[in-house]
Amino acid sequence: DQQVKQNSPSLSVQEGRISILNCDYTNSMFDYFLWYKKYPAEGPTFLISISSIKDKNEDGRFTVFLNKSAKHLSLHIVPSQPGDSAVYFCAARPSGGSNYKLTFGKGTLLTVNP
Amino acid sequence: AAGVIQSPRHLIKEKRETATLKCYPIPRHDTVYWYQQGPGQDPQFLISFYEKMQSDKGSIPDRFSAQQFSDYHSELNMSSLELGDSALYFCASSLDYRRNTEAFFGQGTRLTVV
Numbered sequence: 141d142q143q144v145k146q147n148s149p150s151l152s153v154q155e156g157r158i159s160i161l162n163c164d165y166t167n168s169m170f171d172y173f174l175w176y177k178k179y180p181a182e183g184p185t186f187l188i189s190i191s192s193i194k195d196k197n198e199d200g201r202f203t204v205f206l207n208k209s210a211k212h213l214s215l216h217i218v219p220s221q222p223g224d225s226a227v228y229f230c231a232a233r234p235s236g237g238s239n240y241k242l243t244f245g246k247g248t249l250l251t252v253n254p
Numbered sequence: 255a256a257g258v259i260q261s262p263r264h265l266i267k268e269k270r271e272t273a274t275l276k277c278y279p280i281p282r283h284d285t286v287y288w289y290q291q292g293p294g295q296d297p298q299f300l301i302s303f304y305e306k307m308q309s310d311k312g313s314i315p316d317r318f319s320a321q322q323f324s325d326y327h328s329e330l331n332m333s334s335l336e337l338g339d340s341a342l343y344f345c346a347s348s349l350d351y352r353r354n355t356e357a358f359f360g361q362g363t364r365l366t367v368v
Binding site: 174176181182183184185186189229241242243244245246247 | 258260287289295296297298299302310312342344346356357358359360361362364
């Protein structure tokens with residue numbers, strides 16, 4: 141049962157254009173969401189997060205949008221750069237209580253072409 | 255800035271042997287998480303600790319055990335190793351799981367069981 145779904149295993153974008161990575165979740169208890177970037181054989185690197193009380197969070201070239209009613213979030217990268225090429229993982233967790241482990245999606249491989 | 259340190263980076267063990275993976279969290283972080291990522295898989299949560307107490311448990315085999323020490327570093331002990339245990343093992347740390355704070359990952363330990 142995949143509670144966090146990234147339905148696009150890969151995405152290819154031209155340098156300078158916008159990259160949009162999508163993520164859907166099924167667990168309505170999730171209310172904190174994170175995006176991680178991962179290069180091969182390295183640990184995931186935190187990019188940006190959003191709490192369910194917000195619908196948008198922006199940090200430089202990275203913006204995350206959350207549509208709680210649709211249980212959908214997306215990561216926008218603009219402008220995309222070749223160095224952004226990596227696997228992007230969406231992660232989610234419920235807040236409070238003792239069940240706060242991150243649940244990851246399967247990842248989307250982003251390739252930014254020069 | 256100090257990051258999460260994992261050792262060793264690479265480990266080769268034979269079947270039925272024992273392995274110990276170490277994780278040193280970011281200073282002042284009180285929460286440690288362990289994840290396992292098999293080839294082509296998303297990171298799967300194993301276990302976590304808050305203030306030296308186990309706080310959550312995921313799909314961790316009974317052959318594995320872990321603990322967090324007084325200096326907040328954590329060790330994952332794996333016994334009776336099987337070929338299927340070959341994976342990247344990530345440790346992450348965060349500050350006070352009860353707040354919406356991001357988890358930062360180490361570079362990972364690549365375990366190969368032969």
